[in-house]
Amino acid sequence: MRARAAAPVDEMGCHVIPEYNRQNNSVASQNLQVLISLLLSSQTKDQHTFAAVQNIRHHFHPLEITPQRILSLDDALLDNLIHGVGFHAKKTVYMKKIAAQLAPGGPLDEKIPTTLEELVKTFAGIGPKMGILYLQNAQPYADAGNSGASSELSEQGTADIATSDEYGLAVDTHVLRLSQQFRLVFPIPRKPTITPEIARMQLEQIVPKEQWKETNPMLVGFGQTICGSRSKKCDECLLSGTGLCAADKRKGNRLKRPAKELDDEELDSHTLVKSEVKLDEELGSQIQVKTEGKSFSQPRIKLKRDSISSSLAQEPNLAVDIEDLAIARRRRLRPRQQTNTSK
Template identity: 35%
Template structure:
C-alpha cells in the first residue's frame, strides 16, 4: 500500500496528483543466476570478483501531469564478463569535463606559448557544444559488453569501426556499423565468425556509404582472417602488430590502444587534429603545414604532456566538427577570435554595424 498523504491545506486536486505519483512508483529487484564461467566487474575500483548471482535493480517512476504521461527509467546492473577475456581499463574522454591546464607540468621548453590558453578556450566551447564524435564516434559504436558480447567481440567491433572511419563522417560510419550488426545477425553478428562467413562482396554492399568501401571490405576480410590465425580471435596488443593489419594506420592503432587496452603510447591524429595543430602553430614555430598527420603526431608528442594524449583527439575533432569546420569556419562563434590567440580568424564572419548618417538638422 502506498503511503497516505496529508493535505495540509492543499487543494484536493494537488493531493490527488501527488497520490497518483506515489502509486506509479515501481521498484523491481531480481537476481539472475550466472554460469560458473562468468564474472562480475566492480564499478568502483575495476576489480573482478567471482559471483554466482547478478542483482539487477530497475526503478521506474511515472507522473501524470495535465494529461501528459512522463516516464523515467533508471537501471543499475553489474557488468557480466567472460572469465576467459581480460578487460583492461579503457581511456575515455568526457566532453563536459574541464581540466585545469595551469596545473599540468610542462615536459618541454619547446612547447608553444599559446597552447594552454587555446586548449582552455576549446575545452569550454566543447563543454557547451555536443559534437557528432561525442555520440557517434568510433568508441560509441561497438555493442556493450554483456553476457552475449564478450570483451574480445567488443574490441573487434571497435577495430571495424575505426577501419570504416577513414575519410568518412561519424554519422555515415554509425549507419554502416548498424547495418553490419543487423545483416550479420543470422551468421553470428558483427564478430570474427560472422565476417569470415560472409562474402567480401556482401560486406562491400553493407558498407557502401563509407568512403573507399570496396577497399575497406577487402581489408576487413584480410584483417579478420589474420586475427583468427595469429591472434586467437582477438585484436593485437601492440602498435607494431596493429599497423601490420591491412587497412590499419598509426592513427587507428593509437586510438585502438586507448579505447581497447587502456594504453596511451601515442596521439591519434586525424584530419581535424592535423589541421588545427598546424593552424595554431603547435607543430613548430617556423614550419609550414606539415605534410602528413604522422609528422604532426611526432611534433605534438615532443611537447604535449602525456596526460592529454588521449583527450586531445576527441577534443579537437569535436571542435573541428562544430565550430572550426574545414570549410566555412564559424569564427563569429569562437571565443578565440577576439583574443588574438588564433592568427587565422576569418573577419568576414563578423557583421559590420552600419551607423546611420545623422541628419544635418540634428547637428545644429
C-alpha cells in the first residue's frame, strides 16, 4: 500500500537532505541539519519542517550550516526563517542553545552525543523519538572524506556514529495512533493512557530489530496518505474487512454487539419491582431490569414501545419519561430528569 504513492515523509522527512547540500556540505553539517529538522518537527507537518530548514539553507547558501553561523543570526531573523513551524519562538531559543553547545569552545566542542540518553539529556527540545531518529539517520563521521569539498566543521575528535537499526523504534503521533488502531499496543496496569514510551516498549517486543528503522516512516507515510486521523480511505486499505482495524469504516466490517429484543411474553414473565434507565455514554442507552432475587442487564436492549409503555405506567415515580428516553437515544444525550412536585 505504501508503494502506491509517495508520502510527505518520503520526500520531506527529517532525514531528507537535498542533493546539493549532500554533495557540498560536510558530514558534520549534514548531521546538524538532521538534528535541526528533528527539533523543528515537533507538532509540525513534514512540509512545514522541510520548508523551514530550506529557508535556513538558502539564507547561508552557498555556505553550509554551522553552529557559529546559527549563533550569528539575530533572534528575530531566525524566528522569521522558521516561522512556519509550530512553537517557532520556543524552538528559536532551543536552536540557539544547541548551537552554543556545539560551537567550537562550547561544552560539546562540535561533538554531537552518540547515545540516546545523552542526546535527550543534553539538548533542550530533543525527546526520545527525535533522538532515535537522529541516531538512525546521522552519517558516520568516518565517511567525511567522501562527503564533499568544503568542510568548515572540525571532523577531528568528533565521536563516530555507527549505522545501526537497534537504537529503538521511534513512536510519533502517527505510529501511536495506528498501533492502537491496529490493536498492537494496550494499556498497562495503573496507566490507562498509552504514552509513546509505553507504545515503544510494546512495539519493540513484537517488531524485529532489523525492521525498527523502517517501521516509523512506513506507518507515518501510511497515516499521511491512506489512514489519516480525520480522513480514512478504507476502500484502499488491505486491512479493511479483516477485523484487524478498529477504525474500519466499511459497512458491516466493524464488530457490533447484537441487540436483544424482548417480546411481550418474556417481559411479562418477570415481576417488575423497580425499573431504571441508564444511558451509557459510549454504547447509547442501557436498560437494566431488576427482578425479585436477581437482575440482568443487556447493552442496547430494544424493547417494544407498547410493552414498555404499559410496564412503565405502573411506576408513577419513575424518573425518566418514555418520550424523553426516545429523544435521548436518538441524540445520545442524558434523558431529561423530571422534578417530582408531589408530596
